[in-house]
Amino acid sequence: MGNPHCVIFTENIYSLDLEKIGPHYENHKIFPERVNTEFVEIIDPLTLKMRVWERGSGETWACGTGACAVAAAAVKCGISPKDADITVKLRGGNLKIRYGLDGKITMTGPASFVYDGELLMENL
Numbered sequence: 294m295g296n297p298h299c300v301i302f303t304e305n306i307y308s309l310d311l312e313k314i315g316p317h318y319e320n321h322k323i324f325p326e327r328v329n330t331e332f333v334e335i336i337d338p339l340t341l342k343m344r345v346w347e348r349g350s351g352e353t354w355a356c357g358t359g360a361c362a363v364a365a366a367a368v369k370c371g372i373s374p375k376d377a378d379i380t381v382k383l384r385g386g387n388l389k390i391r392y393g394l395d396g397k398i399t400m401t402g403p404a405s406f407v408y409d410g411e412l413l414m415e416n417l
Contacts, residue, residue, distance in 0.1 A: 297328045297348075298362035302372070306334045306344045315346030331359045333366075338373045342382045355385030361398045364390035 299318055303309070309332055318330040327348040334342040343363050345356040360381040367373035378389045378401075388402035 294358040294362050294365075296358055297324060297326060298359060299324070299328045299330045300333060300363055300366040301330065302333050302335060302366075302370070304334060306332045306342060309344065311344060311346050311352045315352060319346060319348050329356065329359055329362075331356070331363050333363050335367075335372060336382075338367075338379075339377060340380045340382065341367060341373070344384070353385075355383045355388075357388065357400055357402075360388045360390055361400055364392050365398060368392040 311332070315330060318324075319327050321328070329348055330346045332344045332346075336342055341363055343360060345353055345359045347353050347356060347359070360383065363381055364373065364379045367379065368375055373379050373392075375392050376394045378391055381388045381390055386403055388400055391399045391401075393399070
């Protein structure tokens with residue numbers, strides 16, 4: 294995906310204390326550059342629910358590369374089929390991920406403007 298991911302399939306993802314367990318995974322010695330960790334609940338082979346702990350940021354409501362990593366892991370583990378739209382449900386909205394027969398991964402989902410600001414160079 295371009296950045297490191299650790300995908301964990303589990304149950305009841307909204308009962309997890311990510312503030313406690315997220316940093317444990319992010320900073321574990323087996324991930325020397327730290328890692329994004331996705332906690333995934335399988336609804337059915339084409340529907341996965343995800344929470345993500347992003348390295349350096351903590352829990353975020355959406356992560357496109359994380360959703361792609363989750364779909365790839367689900368296909369590789371035999372949970373989801375190749376070349377099908379897999380819905381990954383995140384707090385920030387749903388994404389459709391397709392792991393193609395050729396191994397290419399595509400993501401489809403909404404985009405929205407969330408912030409506008411100015412940077413004053415004199416303060417740097």
